[in-house]
Amino acid sequence: MKRRAFLKGCAASLAGLASPNPHMLKVCAAPPAEMPDTSGMNLLLIHAEGLTANAIGCYGNALVRTPNLDRFATRATRFTRCYCQTPMGNPSRASFLTGLRPDATGILTDGDPVNRLSSAGTRLLPEMLHQYGLHTMRVGRLLDDTGRGRHQHRVCRKSTKVARLLTKAVEEEAPFFLSVDFSALRTPLHCPTTYLDSYDPAHIPAPQAPASRDRDVPDIARRFGRNEEILCGDEGPLPDDPTRGAILAYYACVSFLDAQIGIVLDALDRAGLSRDTIVLIFSNHGFHLGEHGLWGARTLFEQSTRVPLLVRVPGVTTREVVCDEIVELVDLLPTACELLAVPTPDRLEGKSLAPLLCDPLQPWKRAAFTVCATADAIGRSVRTKRWRYTDWQSRTAASRQFELYDLDTDPWEQTNLALNPDYRNERTILANLLQRGWRAAQ
Numbered sequence: 001m002k003r004r005a006f007l008k009g010c011a012a013s014l015a016g017l018a019s020p021n022p023h024m025l026k027v028c029a030a031p032p033a034e035m036p037d038t039s040g041m042n043l044l045l046i047h048a049e050g051l052t053a054n055a056i057g058c059y060g061n062a063l064v065r066t067p068n069l070d071r072f073a074t075r076a077t078r079f080t081r082c083y084c085q086t087p088m089g090n091p092s093r094a095s096f097l098t099g100l101r102p103d104a105t106g107i108l109t110d111g112d113p114v115n116r117l118s119s120a121g122t123r124l125l126p127e128m129l130h131q132y133g134l135h136t137m138r139v140g141r142l143l144d145d146t147g148r149g150r151h152q153h154r155v156c157r158k159s160t161k162v163a164r165l166l167t168k169a170v171e172e173e174a175p176f177f178l179s180v181d182f183s184a185l186r187t188p189l190h191c192p193t194t195y196l197d198s199y200d201p202a203h204i205p206a207p208q209a210p211a212s213r214d215r216d217v218p219d220i221a222r223r224f225g226r227n228e229e230i231l232c233g234d235e236g237p238l239p240d241d242p243t244r245g246a247i248l249a250y251y252a253c254v255s256f257l258d259a260q261i262g263i264v265l266d267a268l269d270r271a272g273l274s275r276d277t278i279v280l281i282f283s284n285h286g287f288h289l290g291e292h293g294l295w296g297a298r299t300l301f302e303q304s305t306r307v308p309l310l311v312r313v314p315g316v317t318t319r320e321v322v323c324d325e326i327v328e329l330v331d332l333l334p335t336a337c338e339l340l341a342v343p344t345p346d347r348l349e350g351k352s353l354a355p356l357l358c359d360p361l362q363p364w365k366r367a368a369f370t371v372c373a374t375a376d377a378i379g380r381s382v383r384t385k386r387w388r389y390t391d392w393q394s395r396t397a398a399s400r401q402f403e404l405y406d407l408d409t410d411p412w413e414q415t416n417l418a419l420n421p422d423y424r425n426e427r428t429i430l431a432n433l434l435q436r437g438w439r440a441a442q
Helices: 002-013 067-073 089-098 115-119 125-131 160-169 193-197 219-225 240-270 329-339 354-358 421-436
Strands: 042-048 077-083 135-139 176-182 277-282 306-312 321-328 368-373 377-383 387-394 400-406
Touching: 042 240, 042 329, 067 240, 067 277, 067 306, 077 354, 077 368, 089 125, 089 329, 125 135, 125 176, 125 329, 176 240, 193 240, 219 377, 219 387, 219 400, 240 277, 277 329, 306 329, 321 329, 321 354, 321 368, 329 354, 377 421, 387 421, 400 421
Parallel strands: 042 176, 042 277, 077 321, 135 176
Antiparallel strands: 077 306, 277 306, 368 377, 377 387, 387 400
8 A cells, every 4th residue: 555655646746846945954974884684675766867966955055946855865875976977868877777887888979779788688777676576667768769678667657547557566566666757957948937936036146167267178178169958059158148047947947856856755755665765866967057158968077977866775874974985877776786685787887885875984986987979079087086087089080188177176177287297197197097997996
């Protein structure tokens, strides 16, 4: 009955709205020293496409209203340095659903056919969990056009057919895996006017890190000024007047997204399933809000590659915990498998985060790795706690361009130090790390 109440509530309520409430941040408390048995639990995966960590209250934005995410964070581990493996939608999904990096999946752009996964015999996380006894379902798209696993996955849509499907599904006794994919932040941005009206345009700040302050930043890193993902099409950066309106629209859509997430979490609580369900909330990539004159994703700057990640495990994350260690989305599959006691594939390029849930202060990865393939070039970036180093290889000429940023002194990555002789040693170390690859950073 609890499962039925929860899943029916999700199906009936996803289109509804949640009332915003003031959020409160609490002092972090220590997690347990040992991981309890979580092998029989459910797994709820909430994926918010294009959600930047800079637009969430619990990640430090005092203006945006995200009461449900902030409330959830008070009983979760909040990872402050989580990075995607590519700042594009489908390639990022293919990576975190397989535990493989884009070079291994062969899916580096949104135009790459995802059937490459099946032809290579690569299994997705839902397929693996189904094989080991979990009842798998999804609401919304998780990976486009796979053309596979239809008998394992029940694609839930907002219709009465869906209600019957969920009613039938919850009668099964097995633990469930439910993925909910929200695309409220896909461009062009749209949301109910209630959320737009809740923000005062006079209080919206101008974009951080204007392009006029960039020093020695290569044009290729800034997409040559193209902003195909936001209001202006391919004409280049937005003029000064609409920028605050674009930020307001994004914040309003984030609040709308937060309300939908709140509906799912409230349904979980009302059904009494919170104590039996592991919950992961994250985004597949970040989103520029005017930094460097950019909007959307598809760059290798911090705003595009850093993503929010909140993890709640019953019996483990009973209070708010903050982890500042470097983690990656490719780590999600091995994490889910370890928590649910499901065998992992032999071929795996992520690392389970389960130990960090018990001890968030222990040393972890040295760096995160991200690749960005565009029509002009392929860029590869390595991010340590202090530095970012990026190597761009042109597709049309035998030329390369490099970036080096000290994020301790330049958090918006506006001064490229790659050609500064004073930083030759740092560039050499990071270039070697990038060449050696992710295994060298474990």
